[in-house]
Amino acid sequence: xxxxxxxxxxxxxxxxxxxxxxxxxxxxxxxxxxxxxxxxxxxxxxxxxxxxxxxxxxxxxxxxxxxxxxxxxxxxxxxxxxxxxxxxxxxxxxxxxxxxxxxxxxxxxxxxxxxxxxxxxxxxxxxxxxxxxxxxxxxxxxxxxxxxxxxxxxxxxxxxxxxxxxxxxxxxxxxxxxxxxxxxxxxxxxxxxxxxxxxxxxxxxxxxxxxxxxxxxxxxxxxxxxxxxxxxxxxxxxxxxxxxxxxxxxxxxxxxxxxxxxxxxxxxxxxxxxxxxxxxxxxxxxxx
Amino acid sequence: xxxxxxxxxxxxxxxxxxxxxxxxxxxxxxxxxxxxxxxxxxxxxxxxxxxxxxxxxxxxxxxxxxxxxxxxxxxxxxxxxxxxxxxxxxxxxxxxxxxxxxxxxxxxxxxxxxxxxxxxxxxxxxxxxxxxxxxxxxxxxxxxxxxxxxxxxxxxxxxxxxxxxxxxxxxxxxxxxxxxxxxxxxxxxxxxxxxxxxxxxxxxxxxxxxxxxxxxxxxxxxxxxxxxxxxxxxxxxxxxxxxxxxxxxxxxxxxxxxxxxxxxxxxxxxxxxxxxxxxxxxxxxxxxxxxxxxxxxxxxxxxxxxxxxxxxxxxxxxxxxxxxxxxxxxxxxxxxxxxxxxxxxxxxxxxxxxxxxxxxxxxxxxxxxxxxxxxxxxxxxxxxxxxxxxxxxxxxxxxxxxxxxxxxxxxxxxxxxxxxxxxxxx
Amino acid sequence: xxxxxxxxxxxxxxxxxxxxxxxxxxxxxxxxxxxxxxxxxxxxxxxxxxxxxxxxxxxxxxxxxxxxxxxxxxxxxxxxxxxxxxxxxxxxxxxxxxxxxxxxxxxxxxxxxxxxxxxxxxxxxxxxxxxxxxxxxxxxxxxxxxxxxxxxxxxxxxxxxxxxxxxxxxxxxxxxxxxxxxxxxxxxxxxxxxxxxxxxxxxxxxxxxxxxxxxxxxxxxxxxxxxxxxxxxxxxxxxxxxxxxxxxxxxxxxxxxxxxxxxxxxxxxxxxxxxxx
Numbered sequence: 001x002x003x004x005x006x007x008x009x010x011x012x013x014x015x016x017x018x019x020x021x022x023x024x025x026x027x028x029x030x031x032x033x034x035x036x037x038x039x040x041x042x043x044x045x046x047x048x049x050x051x052x053x054x055x056x057x058x059x060x061x062x063x064x065x066x067x068x069x070x071x072x073x074x075x076x077x078x079x080x081x082x083x084x085x086x087x088x089x090x091x092x093x094x095x096x097x098x099x100x101x102x103x104x105x106x107x108x109x110x111x112x113x114x115x116x117x118x119x120x121x122x123x124x125x126x127x128x129x130x131x132x133x134x135x136x137x138x139x140x141x142x143x144x145x146x147x148x149x150x151x152x153x154x155x156x157x158x159x160x161x162x163x164x165x166x167x168x169x170x171x172x173x174x175x176x177x178x179x180x181x182x183x184x185x186x187x188x189x190x191x192x193x194x195x196x197x198x199x200x201x202x203x204x205x206x207x208x209x210x211x212x213x214x215x216x217x218x219x220x221x222x223x224x225x226x227x228x229x230x231x232x233x234x235x236x237x238x239x240x241x242x243x244x245x246x247x248x249x250x251x252x253x254x255x256x257x258x259x260x261x262x263x264x265x266x267x268x269x270x271x272x273x274x275x276x277x278x279x280x281x282x283x284x285x286x287x288x
Numbered sequence: 289x290x291x292x293x294x295x296x297x298x299x300x301x302x303x304x305x306x307x308x309x310x311x312x313x314x315x316x317x318x319x320x321x322x323x324x325x326x327x328x329x330x331x332x333x334x335x336x337x338x339x340x341x342x343x344x345x346x347x348x349x350x351x352x353x354x355x356x357x358x359x360x361x362x363x364x365x366x367x368x369x370x371x372x373x374x375x376x377x378x379x380x381x382x383x384x385x386x387x388x389x390x391x392x393x394x395x396x397x398x399x400x401x402x403x404x405x406x407x408x409x410x411x412x413x414x415x416x417x418x419x420x421x422x423x424x425x426x427x428x429x430x431x432x433x434x435x436x437x438x439x440x441x442x443x444x445x446x447x448x449x450x451x452x453x454x455x456x457x458x459x460x461x462x463x464x465x466x467x468x469x470x471x472x473x474x475x476x477x478x479x480x481x482x483x484x485x486x487x488x489x490x491x492x493x494x495x496x497x498x499x500x501x502x503x504x505x506x507x508x509x510x511x512x513x514x515x516x517x518x519x520x521x522x523x524x525x526x527x528x529x530x531x532x533x534x535x536x537x538x539x540x541x542x543x544x545x546x547x548x549x550x551x552x553x554x555x556x557x558x559x560x561x562x563x564x565x566x567x568x569x570x571x572x573x574x575x576x577x578x579x580x581x582x583x584x585x586x587x588x589x590x591x592x593x594x595x596x597x598x599x600x601x602x603x604x605x606x607x608x609x610x611x612x613x614x615x616x617x618x619x620x621x622x623x624x625x626x627x628x629x630x631x632x633x634x635x636x637x638x639x640x641x642x643x644x645x646x647x648x649x650x651x652x653x654x655x656x657x658x659x660x661x662x663x664x665x666x667x668x669x670x671x672x673x674x675x676x677x678x679x680x681x682x683x684x685x686x687x688x689x690x691x692x693x694x695x696x697x698x699x700x701x702x703x704x705x706x707x708x709x710x711x712x713x714x
Numbered sequence: 715x716x717x718x719x720x721x722x723x724x725x726x727x728x729x730x731x732x733x734x735x736x737x738x739x740x741x742x743x744x745x746x747x748x749x750x751x752x753x754x755x756x757x758x759x760x761x762x763x764x765x766x767x768x769x770x771x772x773x774x775x776x777x778x779x780x781x782x783x784x785x786x787x788x789x790x791x792x793x794x795x796x797x798x799x800x801x802x803x804x805x806x807x808x809x810x811x812x813x814x815x816x817x818x819x820x821x822x823x824x825x826x827x828x829x830x831x832x833x834x835x836x837x838x839x840x841x842x843x844x845x846x847x848x849x850x851x852x853x854x855x856x857x858x859x860x861x862x863x864x865x866x867x868x869x870x871x872x873x874x875x876x877x878x879x880x881x882x883x884x885x886x887x888x889x890x891x892x893x894x895x896x897x898x899x900x901x902x903x904x905x906x907x908x909x910x911x912x913x914x915x916x917x918x919x920x921x922x923x924x925x926x927x928x929x930x931x932x933x934x935x936x937x938x939x940x941x942x943x944x945x946x947x948x949x950x951x952x953x954x955x956x957x958x959x960x961x962x963x964x965x966x967x968x969x970x971x972x973x974x975x976x977x978x979x980x981x982x983x984x985x986x987x988x989x990x991x
Contacts, residue, residue, distance in 0.1 A: 003814075004817075006895075007813050007817070010805045011810075011821060013801075013802045014802040014825070014865055014869065018828060018862050020858075020862070021836075021843065021858045022828055022863060023828075025842075025843055026835050026836050026839075028842075029839055085730060086734060089727040100731060100735065105973070105980075105981075106742065107742075109919070109969040109973055110965075111923035111941045113944055114941075114962040118741050118962070121955070123549065124550065125549045126558065127557075127558075142546075143545065143547075143548060143549040143550075146547065147546075147549065148693045151549075161741070173981075173985035222833075225924075225926060232489065234489065234548070234689055235486075235549070235693055236548075236686060236689040236693040237690075238693075243834055246834045250837075251375075251376030251377075251379065253682060254678070256383070259834075260838070263832065263835035264835065266832045267835055274829075365935060367935060373929075380838070383842075385845060386850050553952065556952060579952065
């Protein structure tokens with residue numbers, strides 16, 4: 001009994017803050033999703049499942065779903081593949097490699113706000129430095145953030161630019177934990193580089209892999225800040241993921257009720273995908 | 289045993305208390321209690337007014353500082369935000385029941401919405417009301433009562449580079465065909481004819497707003513009433529032709545390349561460096577492009593979206609500066625603030641070089657604006673977002689973006705109609 | 715055969731690193747170079763060297779955006795938010811890691827669900843909650859928000875790590891007569907320093923650079939955090955990019971310096987928790 005009392009006290013502050021400032025608002029959102037609250041009237045009216053019915057047939061929602069998954073998958077793939085490659089090149093402990101690891105982390109220190117502005121500047125169709133470079137190479141300049149097909153990839157690249165080093169150092173830590181003698185052993189066995197990587201290195205960094213995959217996936221699914229600053233969801237919805245759609249519906253159109261329904265959808269997706277990921281990847285870890 | 293449990297509880301209580309004093313520390317500048325002062329006289333109690341506006345209101349910081357010098361017991365905390373986020377943020381603040389004391393409102397239906405929700409204070413008895421020109425007073429009123437302090441009158445027109453026109457021997461186009469020819473001549477000379485920076489979505493509305501008075505309202509002044517009744521729609525109206533001509537400009541290559549990815553800033557930069565000859569914009573834009581390059585000479589003419597010989601109507605609006613929140617704790621101080629802003633020497637600063645809305649203030653109008661002013665006599669119509677339900681303008685923004693990305697005109701118009709109907713029901 | 719393969723690999727390595735270095739460097743260079751130009755110079759070319767290094771951009775940016783106060787606000791908020799996260803999360807994770815499985819599992823999943831929640835879901839109702847507690851525009855309000863949204867991941871990391879800490883030391887302390895509270899703080903907490911470092915560093919980075927929460931919940935200029943002061947340079951009529959870039963450099967400088975000095979701890983902190991969990 002006393003044990004319970006003490007345990008409770010330990011958890012109390014966290015419990016209090018967490019419940020009041022996160023759980024309670026979230027549950028309120030659930031309730032708002034069943035209303036047509038417009039954010040200005042003080043009392044919303046109940047409309048049952050109408051918001052959800054609208055959700056299912058709303059073209060914008062399906063578009064956002066596609067965009068959300070596209071961004072999340074590309075971000076995860078990009079960060080992990082590139083991060084791993086960089087980590088493989090930089091796992092040593094000589095001072096150049098250490099220095100480069102530090103240097104690559106600098107973009108992480110900058111606010112997503114600033115990153116958005118910087119890349120907006122670089123991507124400008126006229127007078128932007130990227131187009132200057134491309135044209136110098138002899139190829140036609142592009143409208144990086146205005147072309148429907150390019151915009152989403154331009155944004156993804158900027159996000160990767162900022163966050164890549166994070167995946168990289170986690171992989172480096174994972175690589176550095178592999179005992180040197182294993183490398184020697186595989187060398188003696190005559191294993192080729194690629195073979196050695198697949199059979200030995202990769203399985204051994206499974207915990208780093210799990211962590212990176214789960215974190216970048218959740219980050220990719222929920223991403224809002226940089227996209228908001230760079231394109232605001234445009235052009236014409238080409239970069240509007242669920243988070244941005246929610247913002248537009250709730251704050252620009254004042255449809256707080258509908259926005260809450262979209263938020264609920266987002267929550268469900270993040271929950272399902274991260275749970276799946278953790279379960280699958282953890283199992284893989286155990287096997288090794 | 290007991291002792292350690294008490295220390296535990298004590299610590300748990302201390303930390304939140306400490307955090308709440310952090311609250312005090314953070315707001316020491318803003319929420320000053322009126323009991324803190326040592327006088328009982330109401331007029332000298334220490335007050336902080338919260339003011340919220342878009343970041344394009346000229347010199348509001350300096351004016352607020354001047355106000356504080358005149359009324360030392362009233363501090364003014366001015367918060368500004370970009371246009372694109374203004375409405376959303378204001379609505380969030382209003383929704384929570386804790387809005388700023390003084391905030392900017394957009395006229396017409398947007399103001400009406402706030403009046404109906406009970407958020408705006410009736411200002412009809414304020415001393416500056418009788419100094420307003422009738423057009424300005426009308427723009428700031430709903431149902432005969434005044435709810436906002438108006439400022440100057442803005443005009444949407446074509447800002448053009450005088451030197452380029454001179455060098456190429458171009459004259460001001462008086463109809464649409466002449467306009468297209470003028471633009472083509474500029475293009476042939478290797479200069480970008482028209483600038484459009486749709487990355488900042490609000491720029492997409494200027495051309496339709498400039499087209500509409502001549503295309504629709506000159507001959508059908510009750511179009512808006514018909515739309516509200518449901519007897520007129522976007523789809524079955526001159527809007528179809530308007531949007532087709534709008535996107536046609538892009539198809540002819542008369543805009544800068546990459547309209548969707550170019551920012552408003554960039555376009556201004558290019559106009560200032562003589563790479564773009566014309567831009568359809570609000571009159572206050574002249575102030576910023578002049579600042580970028582004071583050597584350039586600019587003029588302004590109304591967008592001649594007419595057939596030969598027809599009269600051109602201008603798109604023009606009275607800008608509202610501020611309203612007062614009905615639930616403000618400091619109504620008297622807020623009214624003082626507005627009164628201060630309405631003083632001729634202060635209002636002149638707010639109006640910059642635009643047309644005045646006050647009887648007793650003659651503004652030093654920007655020479656380019658002076659060029660377009662005579663056209664107002666023919667006829668004018670307000671900016672359309674003030675006559676529509678609030679759902680239409682954001683739909684227009686996305687609609688124009690979609691249009692330029694290849695969407696069909698009909699689809700965009702259908703979306704606009706849908707948004708209009710949704711807005712009526714709100 | 716092997717030798718040649720090794721040389722190719724070495725060359726590839728250098729190529730990859732050089733390319734990425736270039737990609738990381740150029741944008742940063744642009745920011746720094748252009749922060750020293752005048753607005754009219756900016757029109758010409760992003761990469762050209764400024765004619766005269768306009769150091770005045772920096773003082774202008776600093777004063778106009780009231781950056782000294784913004785620094786104060788950011789430091790205050792980040793410090794207290796991170797402190798509360800570290801203290802409260804580790805305390806809550808302790809019974810979860812050590813206690814009765816029935817209750818602890820339930821509590822664990824309760825907090826874990828917080829990780830999945832997108833901020834947007836709580837955004838609007840949060841406004842109402844903060845308002846009723848009179849916390850709008852206050853540092854405390856924002857601190858509570860950051861605390862609650864970080865709680866899920868922090869407790870997840872702490873409980874995972876705590877499970878790997880052997881119980882013997884605590885049991886010894888208990889036998890000696892020390893209370894649970896004392897035991898936790900004097901014995902257990904020092905042992906979980908690596909995870910505390912991870913939690914502290916990752917949350918500090920996020921909170922320091924976050925602009926959305928302060929945008930919504932910190933209203934006045936005097937309560938601005940650093941990202942908001944950068945945001946204030948974005949003006950719809952004419953953004954003064956040169957000042958904006960100067961502001962970005964000023965904002966990043968303290969973090970960059972801190973980082974360079976403490977990089978080993980930074981990196982260890984960020985990765986230590988990830989691998990163990």
